[in-house]
Amino acid sequence: MATLGRFAQMFLRSSLASTRRQLSAAAAAGHGEQATKTWKILTFVVALPGVAVCMLNMYLKEQQHSHEQPEFVPYSHLRIRSKRFPWGDGVKSLFHNPHVNALPDGYEGHDE
Template sequence: MALGRLSQALLKSSLTQSRRQLSATADQGHDASKLWKRLTYLVALPGVARFPWGDGSKSLFHNRELNALPGGYEGDE
């Protein structure tokens, strides 16, 4: 009987510990989703709406020597 009680106590403690870990993981996931939602609304959407990197033929990280434009590379004339 003592062995049965001991195994039940161990099983119960492991179950409550795993529940705590799962709830902590769920809380962290919720915090991460809030962070990405805020980044989307406060950084990504305003950046795309203003389109600060030119006339549309160049990207945000344009490099004259490596990135060709529709008419060819810049400086090749």
């Protein structure tokens, strides 16, 4: 068993030494500098314009979007409250938005 341990230890040392030699040879050849230059060019030529196009698309779609509340329809399977929430008045969810989230009896602040 001790022989197997010595063999494994010797094998690991030789493989680590050869790996170190390969990595240092690649660094000496300037491979890292070329890769850095390539990624820098890709960042400025592809990534940043891609983000800008996505932002423009989002902005234009938001301008076309209607900001009106949808009509309240009291479906029986939605907004079921089997027990009260432990905060506030117990009816509103934790992240309640009165413009978007309806209560069981309709939107807040609308007298219809």
